[in-house]
Amino acid sequence: MKKKTQLLAGLVLGFLGIGAAQADYQLNLMRGVTKISNDLYDLHMLILWICVFIGLAVFGAMFYSIYHHRKSKGHKAAQFHENTTVEIIWTIIPTLILVGMAIPATKTLMELDDVQDSDMTIKVTGWQWKWEYEYLDTGIHFFSSLDEASNKARQVNSGIDPKTVPNYLLNVDNPLVVPTKKKIRFVFTAADVLHSWWVPDLGWKKDTIPGFINEAWTSVDEPGTYRGQCTELCGKDHGFMPIVVIAMEQPEYDAWVKKTQEAAAKGADLSDQSKADLIAKGAAVYNKNCATCHLESGAGVAGAFPAITGSPVVIGDLQAQINLVLNGKGAMPAFGKMLNASELAQVITYTRNALGNSVGDEVQPKAIQELLPQPAKTQSSETVKKLTETSADLTMDELLTEGEAVYNTSCASCHMGDGAGLAGTFPAIKGSNVVTGNIDTQIDLMINGKGMMPAFGKMLNPTEFAAVVTYTRNKLGNSVGDSVQPAKIQALLNGQG
Ligand code: HEC
């Protein structure tokens, strides 16, 4: 019996295209693992039962009347027009029902949109076909794409049975890691086309749109692994950009942050590699990052993605190819941001010496590293000590150096590295009225946020805060000349309670 119901539900849902993301078909919304997902579920059930009740009452009365008062029993239809009482009743009752439904719905919607007082912010960018995650408080930054096992199995004629691959098409190389019981604000945007970020357990989905920012928030109660996928038709590999969120208790999360930051600080291995090594490792980098568009054979897709085999760029000037791969062009993504120097050297050398090409030259990681944006300068130990004490006054130089690091970590993803902003979405810092105006106004805006501008009062410590304010007023094309010390920021934050 249970089997039959499941089968029926599966058929219906399969027909509607719902529930395809679930391993097992299920009939209803899922409850999820956050308060908001549970509130959404309850709202859904409440409205559903109201509709069921109305449906039963209306159709019940109708069928009862049709059957019991039928003509063959000798009933005669009453003839009346414009009965004021009836008209008032059938206006008032539906109005009351609608108001009764609007109140809980509005409450839940407002809760869903309330991103205030969040503890941290993560910027999510959709790419064809992967996700980019930037933690605005810690500067952690990585790309998350389909895991290798799924990617191999999904290739046409791979000969691999997808059923043998755990979490087939729902697994990634680098999952999004978040702490439990913290209010996490997400800002969403896209680098190329529309995508949509959906993890059913969190209760909502959000579109990611190029040149536009959407926001949402979550707070996960239970540690666990939650899976989802892109739900906006976004091109040929739309079905291959899953999402994996791992929620951890705070101490484990802190350990993950530390480990990830240390690995990032260490950077890529820049030692020279033999040409054979470069080519061998380049094959794996190519298959993971380039084959979705240029195909594993390098043949490309006519009219969309040029062939690598015999490409004039690949068999031409090495420097020109490096430039193109690092900076992108049209629909070709900029890989300078996505791959490290070692991977870039490997994949470029690979394309020039495999896939039917045999140029014979090579490029080493060191040469690539010089072309990539340099990491922030390291601070002297004395400065580092000062940076941890809110009471100590910093020199202008110290403020500016620290401010540059904070800016690149917490602001550049929206206002751009050079402060030029993004027309129509993020105002420029360069020449901004706020930045060149009264410093207190700027501090106030940054503590409390405004619209899509996050509130940094909680996200940065007073030293970082003072440093980045000073930096924006004296760099990025501005030269106001003033500065603010951490102690003043601390006092303002204390005053706020
Ligand atoms: C999202 C799809 C996509 C991915 C992924 C991608 N490319 Fe491209 N690539 C393109 C497109 C589109 C062009 C054509 C750009 C133009 O000229 O407007 C291109 C052009 C190129 C060219 C120049 C070819 C020519 O003859 O004009 C090279 C070389 C190249 N890509 C290398 C790579 C490498 C190496 C990778 C992986 C690290 C990669 N691409 C990943 C889409 C992609």
Ligand code: HEC
């Ligand atoms: C998630 C994207 C985002 C991030 C990250 C961000 N901002 Fe903003 N910022 C905005 C938006 C959007 C506005 C426009 C707010 C408005 O007026 O509605 C803005 C406005 C501003 C303004 C006022 C500019 C003007 O002329 O109106 C300043 C100053 C500013 N931000 C500084 C910063 C600093 C410093 C940081 C880093 C600590 C930062 N922002 C991080 C999105 C962001």
Ligand SMILES: [Cu+2]
């Ligand atoms: Cu997508």
